[in-house]
Amino acid sequence: MAASSNDTVQQLQKIVDDAYAKFKGVQEGKNADYIPYLATVPSELFGLAIVTADGQEVTAGDVDYSFAIESISKPFTMAMVMEEQGLDAVYEKIGVEPTGMPFNSILAIELNPKRSINPLVNAGAIASVSMLEAKDADERWQKILDGYSAYAGEPLKLINDVYVSEAETNYRNRAIANLLYAYDRLYSDPMEANDVYTKQCSVGVTARQLAMMGATLANGGVNPKTGKRVLREDYVDEVLAVMLMAGFYDESGEWAYRTGLPGKTGVGGGIVAVVPGQLAIVGFSPRLNEAGNSVRAMKAIQYIGEQLKDNIFFDCAR
Numbered sequence: 001m002a003a004s005s006n007d008t009v010q011q012l013q014k015i016v017d018d019a020y021a022k023f024k025g026v027q028e029g030k031n032a033d034y035i036p037y038l039a040t041v042p043s044e045l046f047g048l049a050i051v052t053a054d055g056q057e058v059t060a061g062d063v064d065y066s067f068a069i070e071s072i073s074k075p076f077t078m079a080m081v082m083e084e085q086g087l088d089a090v091y092e093k094i095g096v097e098p099t100g101m102p103f104n105s106i107l108a109i110e111l112n113p114k115r116s117i118n119p120l121v122n123a124g125a126i127a128s129v130s131m132l133e134a135k136d137a138d139e140r141w142q143k144i145l146d147g148y149s150a151y152a153g154e155p156l157k158l159i160n161d162v163y164v165s166e167a168e169t170n171y172r173n174r175a176i177a178n179l180l181y182a183y184d185r186l187y188s189d190p191m192e193a194n195d196v197y198t199k200q201c202s203v204g205v206t207a208r209q210l211a212m213m214g215a216t217l218a219n220g221g222v223n224p225k226t227g228k229r230v231l232r233e234d235y236v237d238e239v240l241a242v243m244l245m246a247g248f249y250d251e252s253g254e255w256a257y258r259t260g261l262p263g264k265t266g267v268g269g270g271i272v273a274v275v276p277g278q279l280a281i282v283g284f285s286p287r288l289n290e291a292g293n294s295v296r297a298m299k300a301i302q303y304i305g306e307q308l309k310d311n312i313f314f315d316c317a318r
Contacts, residue, residue: 012058012279015307016048019300020060029287029295032267037165038286041067041269046285046296047207050304051215053278055224059208066204067284068162070266071103071120073148073200075243076213077128078119080147082235084133090238093131093187094124098246098253103292104172106179115185120246120264122197123176123185129200130186130193137192144200151213153225156203163202170198207270207284214272214280240274251291255298259305271297273305281305 024046033039047062081090090096094116099108104122109115116127134140149156177190177197186193205213216223217239221231231239243262248255255263261281263273269286271294281304283297 009056009058012050015304016050016058016060018307019303020046020048022303023296023300024061026296026299027287029289031269031286032288032292035162035166035169035267037162038068038268041286043286045269047283048300048304049207049211049282051208051211051224051280053215053219053224055215057208057211062284063207065284066159066206067270067286068159068201068266068268069148069203069205069210069270070201070268071125072205072210072264072266072268072270072272073203074120074125074128075239075247075264076148076151077125077132077144077200078242079231079235079239080144081119081128081131082238083231085131087235087238089131090119090128093185094119094127096242096245100250103249104176106172106176109176109179109183115183116180118242118246120242122173123180126173126177126193126197127180127186129197130188137196140188140192141196141199144196145203147230148203148205148213150226150228150230151216151223152205152209153212153216153223154209156205156209158199159202159204162204163199166198166202167195170194173197205270207282210270210272210284211280211282214274214282217274218276218278218280220277236276240276243274248293249291251293259302261301261305263301265293265297267292269294269297271301273301275305275308
C-alpha cells in the first residue's frame, strides 16, 4: 500500500466512513464506572482516525474529544524505559509474559515468581514508572508528559478531574505498588510511583493525537508530523510484540487471532492498533465490554483491517 498517494487516502477515507456508519449505532457495553469520572463521559461518542507513516490523516466522528488515555499509556512508558536503559532492563526488571488474568490482578503477582509479569498490566506499568530516571515525582511526571507529547507531535495535558477521580479510588493500585515494593520489584517509593502512574493514566488525548502516537511506532520510532525520533528503530519491534501479546487485557489472544495487529486498549474507550511500516488506526467510544475494551472501537478497527488486508501476517500467508 502506497500510503502517500491521493488514491490511497481516498480509499482510506471511504473505509473509515463506512466503518463509522456501520458501527455508530452499536449499543453493546457500558462505560467504566469503577472510576467515577469515566461513568460521566457521553456514551454515544465515537471517533475513528488513521494516520499513515508519512503523516496523512483520515478521520470520522468525534476525533477531537479529549478522553483519558488510561492503559494506552503503558506501552509508551515502557518504550521510554527502553530508550533510557535498553531492552534488557524491561525484560529483567519487569518481564514480558502475558498473565492471562485481569489487568489489575493481585493473584497474578503472587502466582508468578517474577511478580510484575509484563509492562501492560497495572503491576508492570507501575514498575515501568518507577524505573524512569528522575530525582523526584515532579521530574518523573514531567518526563512522562513530555514523552507522550513527543509521540503525539504536540503538547498533551493532564485531565485533572480524571486524576482526582482516580486518586480518590485507586486503593487496589496502592496495594499492587506496595506488594511489588515488598518483593523488590519496584524501583522507587511505592506511593510516588503509584501517584505518577495515576497521572499518566489521566493524560488527555484525542483520537487524532493518539493516531499520531501510533503512527510514530508504525514509522519506526519517528514522529511523522515533527520528524523527531522518539524511539530507537531497533526497539520498535519489541514494543509492538508486547502490544500484540498483552495489549487487550485478557482478550489479547482473541484480538491477535482475529486481527494480527499490535494494539493497546484503555478503559477510557480508546484503542490504538499499529500496522508496522504503514499506519496506525484508532477507535474511541466509551462503551466497554466485560474485558474493558471499547466495543465500537474493536469492531471498527477489525473491519478496517479486514478491508485493507493489513494483518501483519497477511503477506507471509500468501
